[in-house]
Amino acid sequence: MKSPGSSDAIPHAVLVAALQEFTAKGYADARLDTIAASSGVSKRMLHYHCGDKMGLYRATWQHVLETVRPSDEAMRTHSTVPVEALQHVVGIIYDCFSANPLAVRFIIQENIHPVLPLEDTQGIGGQSPIVLEFDRILLLGRDYGAFRTDISALDLYILVLSLATFPTLHQRTFENLYGIEMTSTVLADKLREFAQDTVTSLLTSSPRNAPGSSYTSLLASHNVNESALGAEVYGDQPDPDTHDLTSDNAPDYRDIYGMDD
Secondary structure, rough: OOOOOOOOOOOOHHHHOOOOOOOOHHHHOOHHHHHHHHHOOOOHHHHHHOOOOEEEHHHHHHHHOOOOOHHHEEEOOOOOOHHHHHHHHHHHHHHHHHHOOOHHHHHHHHHHOOOOHHOOOOOOOOOOOOOHHOOOOOHHHHOOOOOOOOOOOOHHHHHHHHHHHHHHHHHHHHHHHHOOOOOOOHHHHHHHHHHHHHHHHHHHOOOOOOOOOOOHHHHHOOOOOOOHHHHHOOOOOOOOOOOOOOOOOOOOOOHHHHOOO
């Protein structure tokens, strides 16, 4: 049974109206009367579903997280080519954020002018399916000797998130200063490719940090069961030989990029 106050118990129209109202006016100035009228739900039913304005705001936050988080099925690729798998996941994440500008604005607004206690805002990063999928791809690429060993899944997520939210956050400035319509369909496709190429270039460049470290230095608190991930990547097959990035024998990048002989 769906309990009142949870985002899946609240009518979708209410969450959509709440997202618009909170994003446009902020928490303090948002009105439940406006949300009720916009969603076609009586204020009494709004209180039944949400309790109060804070309850609705918290449910809206959960709705936003679900909106920008791709499903496991969408992220998972059956390609064993590291770069293909990487670019697929980057593209899926990019699409989720670029397709939901109101959700992006709501998240940024909560970070700049926080309403919820910090413990209530968890859910974007951490041990999310996105981070775990990046970990799986990093393990696959490193076993080919293709990917750097000083970059973590959180490093990648920060980079992709920054590029994916940039058009929404800087649309007005770039259009005013440079005449660039950041959200146009043509440019959106190119910026998606830009994100994919940027992440690929970073992972295949020369290391700058000690092996096993990362730019964010969060590996100590970001524990990943590599043996479990390895079993998932390779199944019952033995692990392939790991290429030494410091050796004179460079790996065959035709396999890494899915190139034929």
